[in-house]
Amino acid sequence: MLRFTVRRLLLLVPVLIGLSILIFVWVRALPGSPAESLLGERADEQSIAQMRDQLGLDDPFPVQYGRYLKTTFVDGNLGVSIASRRPITEEIKERFPATFELTFAAGLFAMLFGIPLGFIAAKRYGTVVDHGSLVLSLVGISIPIFFLAILLKYLFAVKLGWFPSVGRQDVLIDAEHPTNFYVLDGIITRNWEAAWDAVMHLVLPAIALGSIPLAVIARITRASVLDVQNEDYVRTARAKGLPPRTVDGRHVMRNAMLPVATVIGLQVGLLLSGAVLTETVFAIPGVGTWITEAIHNRDYPVLQGGILFIAVIVVFVNLLVDVSYGLLNPRIRLAGR
């Protein structure tokens, strides 16, 4: 198991190098240049040329890339945001908790509703319930996140007023934020109003963001349960006279959950990318809005640092999924040897 994990970790190195090259090239391929975004509208050509020189933007690409690699990976310095003038690592520390909270809530929502939905559909295979759940999950997969977000917001926030429409917390609430995880902060500081309010702010964004993973999970669960249900050992269990609840719980679900677990892991990347849109629509000050604003402001250091950060997170989550899958299913581990 250790060797498997180490091997997977080593594989990360080329992945990260590839990523850093992609991000580096992509950011530089954007229209405009960092010198212009720094100096603003009125800058004349001479000062732009000076700034280009100062920033080394006229150096050959490999030289620039080498410099970037050194500051990013050797010095561990992601730079300073043009827009906020603050170190990028500091901003990530403040903003990532918002994104984490949102993706966590969305993932939770997707699992809590997706698994039972898939299970019920499989158990009622071929009935109205099954077809209904199929249609529902098809709709879930097809509706773009941002559209669903706008729809939910319009209905439940603007029209009905049941949920707040923007942000992470009502600004009129006085709350302390020792960890920047607002729900957790409310609990730690025993400010129940703040914690509850933070949860309320998560409901609509989590539903919007969780809709696609929910549909995917429901479909995989359904297919997997259908598969497992017809396995010999399930038939044997039934034949032994075990009550249906025990058969479902111990034999069907436990085995059916294997592919579902993988899918859940894979959804994390989707959740993080979806968070960019959801955060923008609900004005949640997370990494997603941050990157969107950075594109808008041509905030190159943020784009470089922020995207690298997200990419690394996704890569690591996938690694965790691989490793945990190895734990769940010994066959994978063996193959790794």
Place this chain on the structure above:
Amino acid sequence: MRKLVKVGLLAAVVTLVAVSAALAASSKSTASDTLVFAGSADPVSLDPAVISDGESFRAVIQIYETLISQVPGTTKLTAGLAVGWKASNGGLTWTFKLRKNVRFHDGTAFDAKAVCFNFDRWYNFTGALQSDAASYYYNVVFGGFKKPEKDAPGPAKALYRSCTATDANTVIIKLKRRFAPFLGALTLGPFAIQSPAALVKYEADKGKLTADGVFQPLGTYGTPGGQAVGTGPFKLESWKLGDKLVLVRNDSYWGAKAKLRRVILRAISDNAARLQALQTGEIQGYDNVEPQDISTVKKSSKLKVVNRPSFNVGYVTINQKVKPFDDIRVRQAVAYGLDRARVVRSFYSGRGIVAHEFQPPSVLGYSTSVPKYPYSPAKAKALLTQAGLELPVEVEFWYPTDVARPYMPDPRRNFQGFAASLEKSGFKVVPKSAPWRPDYLGRVDAGTAGALNLIGWTGDYADPESFLGGVLRADRQFGLDNAIGKKLYADLDKALAEVNPLKREAQYKRINNYIMANVIGVPYVHTEPALGFAKNVIGFKASPTLNDLFVSVRIV
């Protein structure tokens, strides 16, 4: 298992319903002594000397005050921290009488020494603080530093000479050149007076330029979680980036105290989200209502639109270097041939007013008697024939691509509108375009963007020089190295040095008349941004230069 699932689902549904019900029941009403206002981003800094963005302006102008203020909603000068001022030595020396018994929020006294401390601070900026990225407005107005860094302007280019505190309430500021816009410029947030004690204590001047060229403050002053100490009607209570900036009433303010107890500024970058937050009551006001959202706000019984007086101009350049546009009759024909009213009506969603001058009406020196050129293809053709030209007259007309400016949301549509009307007026338009930066701007500046091109300007500060000087001193753009240009620049320089405001106003009116009589260019639009508010928010006046004060705002 099935039962378990059922129970789980039931529990989830019950929870959701309960939550909704609880929320509906407890739908909070906002405290009427707190205004929550949304901008599109967080402020960059609360140190006025190093800001140039609107979001920072909004916060700073509540906390700090300038020597000279503006009558709310206008650019008219009025007493601020200085109660009186006069020029001597032909406008090279300015004496300011300061308001007495004023204290900074940290309890230290506001006096002549504090004023000089601030002026000297700007002039003595070193290192990263000299960069445009930090002290943009100081660079624009004062133009030079005592000890310039490599490539930065030095004392020879500086407007500022010295500041002397002759007594506790008198300050003498000496300038190196006659520069009457000085007074208008002093109303800008970046020249607000800050507590010297706080600036020193919290290391406002500590900062560096990063390898990416970004100015990074290293002290805590003016940063999120840090300090900001002025004399204004509101004090900074807290600022958490991405969350909120809380201002509380300064109960020991020298003037009429704020009606609100708190002002909370928050950032919502998405336009639609800002509108919806206003609709749900999560905020009570926001800036930059999108043109397409204005009717939604207006139609709502609970909301209203407040217009911000325009501070920009969109215009058509005429390059007199290109023949036959050196002939005034041809330029007049262009002016008559541009259907300005139609373009403004069609492409500005009701946010534009037709411009007749290069400066907006809110700025000193706006003339009501400039020659106007209402759309008239007949007159245009007649003028071209008088000039001895064969119709149609071919004209190269440039417009930028990949850009939207406040005064030009969609340049291509403006171009198409104008080209159509010019073609009806005896011209044959040859369309040309280039990406905004650097190609288009470079060409416009160099005078190589055809005979006509679309461009515009947003003022820096409330003075006609910021418009007329800013636009027209680009002589190559207009091909003004001729008699018309010579007289224009002589008049502009004279007005620049005139310290008597009445005489100055008369001079600028004459200049505006001269510009339009000679059709140096054709201004066509001033746009008015809009703010959205809850109807029960009263007493807010939008400032053309973003000096939006919340001191007189009430929630009823």
